[in-house]
Each structure stands twice: as C-alpha cells, then as structure tokens.
Amino acid sequence: MIFLKWEEPQEPNGLITQYEISYQSIESSDPAVNVPGPRRTISKLRNETYHVFSNLHPGTTYLFSVRACTGKGFGQAALTEITTNISAPSFDYADMPSPLGESENTITVLLRPAQGRGAPISVYQVIVEEERPRRLRREPGSQDCFPVPLTFDAALARGLVHYFGAELAASSLPEAMPFTVGDNQTYRGFWNPPLEPRKAYLIYFQATSHLKGETRLNCIRIARKAACKESKRPLEVSQRSEEMGLILGICAGGLAVLILLLGAIIIIIRKGAGDVKGLTMG
CATH class of the missing domain: 2.60.40 (Immunoglobulin-like)
Structure with a gap:
C-alpha cells in the first residue's frame, strides 16, 4: 500500500477542476511482475489532494505522475518513483x-x-x-x-x-x-x-x-x-528385575530363618525327650 499526497500548484493557470494521477510499474525484483506494466489513470476532485494505492506488487518500483486540470487543460505533470516493500x-x-x-x-x-x-x-x-x-x-x-x-x-x-x-x-x-x-x-x-x-x-x-x-x-x-x-521398556524391565530380586531375597531370607527355627525346635524336643527318659529309668 502506498499513500500519495500532493500540493496544489502555486500557479494553476485558472481554477482547478480535477487532478489526474497515472502510475505504472517500471522495475521489480519479482520475475512474475511484468515491467514496464500497463499505465493506469485515476481522477480526483479538486479538493482531494491524496490517494491510497492498494493491491500493488511487493518489491516493485512504480512511477507516479500527478497533474492538475483547469478550464484551459492539463498543466505540467509532477513525477515521483516509489518502491513497495517486499512481503x-x-x-x-x-x-x-x-x-x-x-x-x-x-x-x-x-x-x-x-x-x-x-x-x-x-x-x-x-x-x-x-x-x-x-x-x-x-x-x-x-x-x-x-x-x-x-x-x-x-x-x-x-x-x-x-x-x-x-x-x-x-x-x-x-x-x-x-x-x-x-x-x-x-x-x-x-x-x-x-x-x-x-x-x-x-x-x-x-x-x-x-x-x-x-x-x-x-x-x-x-x-x-x-x-x-519402546525406549522406556529397558528401564521398566530393569526396575521389575530389581523388584523381583528383592522379593526373592526376602523369601529366601524368610525361608532360611524358618529352617533355623524348625531345627532349633527339633533339637529342643529331642533334648527334652532324653531328659524325661533318664528320669524314668532312675
């Protein structure tokens, strides 16, 4: 988008009735844009000294021409070049x-x-x-x-x-x-x-x-x-293996304690039985 504003001529050679604005593309870095492009013209009322140009090609230089019109015809055109921003x-x-x-x-x-x-x-x-x-x-x-x-x-x-x-x-x-x-x-x-x-x-x-x-x-x-x-499976397997090893260790320890208790009970029972037998014979 380009905002173009101009001033009224200092010597208009009569009463200004309108303005004529022409523009065309003359250079572009976009190979899809034809240069020079077609020349377009618009008219503005005498009290309108600006215009907003939209739908222009980005990265393109345009040549603008503005001239005033009186009852005696068009005056000399003022020229300027403006380049649009790239997108x-x-x-x-x-x-x-x-x-x-x-x-x-x-x-x-x-x-x-x-x-x-x-x-x-x-x-x-x-x-x-x-x-x-x-x-x-x-x-x-x-x-x-x-x-x-x-x-x-x-x-x-x-x-x-x-x-x-x-x-x-x-x-x-x-x-x-x-x-x-x-x-x-x-x-x-x-x-x-x-x-x-x-x-x-x-x-x-x-x-x-x-x-x-x-x-x-x-x-x-x-x-x-x-x-x-899948990357979590080795960690999960490792954790489960550790848990299973801990459980098996606890079970093995409990079984060893149970065996020791049973052995102690058997010894005590046998010893008690021997003492009773000796007492009876005496």
Whole structure:
C-alpha cells in the first residue's frame, strides 16, 4: 500500500477542476511482475489532494505522475518513483503431508519450495524444537518465526528448546524433496544431530528473502515426532528385575530363618525327650 499526497500548484493557470494521477510499474525484483506494466489513470476532485494505492506488487518500483486540470487543460505533470516493500514468502502446504519415514532417532519430511513475494528466496532453514509444556514452548506464527540462526551447541549452552538443524541454499530446492531430520550431517555449518528417542519434537520449515536491507521470513510446522514408547521398556524391565530380586531375597531370607527355627525346635524336643527318659529309668 502506498499513500500519495500532493500540493496544489502555486500557479494553476485558472481554477482547478480535477487532478489526474497515472502510475505504472517500471522495475521489480519479482520475475512474475511484468515491467514496464500497463499505465493506469485515476481522477480526483479538486479538493482531494491524496490517494491510497492498494493491491500493488511487493518489491516493485512504480512511477507516479500527478497533474492538475483547469478550464484551459492539463498543466505540467509532477513525477515521483516509489518502491513497495517486499512481503514474506508463501508456502504451498495446504495438504500437509505425513512424514515419509520415521525411526527412533530420525524423521523424514517433505520440503516444498516457497514462493517469493517481491524478492526471490534467499535461504531455507529446518528448525527442530523440543516439545515442551505450553508455558515453556514458543509457538511461531506468521510474525514470530526464527529470525536468529542458532546451532545445536549454542541452543544447548543457552538452555533453549529449538535449534537450526540445517540451512539450505534456495538453488538446492528447485522442487519438493525429502529431508531426514537427525541424519547426523552438517548443512552449511548447522549440525543435524540424531533425535533423542525419549523426547517429542516439532519440525518447522522456514524461508527467508533479503532485498536492499529488507528481510522477510515465513515458517510453517511440517511434522511432529512423538517420543518412542519402546525406549522406556529397558528401564521398566530393569526396575521389575530389581523388584523381583528383592522379593526373592526376602523369601529366601524368610525361608532360611524358618529352617533355623524348625531345627532349633527339633533339637529342643529331642533334648527334652532324653531328659524325661533318664528320669524314668532312675
């Protein structure tokens, strides 16, 4: 959107009846925009000295022309060039695909190229976030993605729950391709470590555009990896083994005590019987 305002000519050469504003695109960093574009013209009343232009292409330079009209015709036009800001890239993930594969330490997802809006895509990033309770988890939205690159080691040192698992050049993703999160490889300086089976993760895909000092990015969650239940079995088996060993030990100890008691009772009975026999004979 562009807000254009102009001043009334100092020497209008008569009473101004209207203003004529013309504009057309003359340059764009978006290859989908035709330049030079068609010339469009609008008219404004004599007391209207501003206009708001909407539905313009992002990252595009427009040439504006304003001239006043009197009873003697149009005067000299005033020209100016204005460039619109670039917009965040857009993704085509309307039909969210299921993971292509999953193991205890990895998950394979489908990466789809984004569409630049006013500027080409500069770089892609794959972000891995450990799933935590809601009060601890950040929820990226269209205005709150991951603007600061963060390696796994840096995130670990700072106690953060997310890190960049990979950075990919825009040219490396001309079409949709699979990518394995946790493959233990390094992508442009970002290590993609194996995932911990006992943790759950959220996987995000981010696209970034840079142009003339402007940066726009967009991210979308493309997968979730649940914690592996199988990883808890060794601990449970170990705990149960310890409990069973404790129970068996208690039983064995109780049995030994019982045997000793029975042996003592038998000795006492035999001794008592011998004393009674000796007394009878005497």
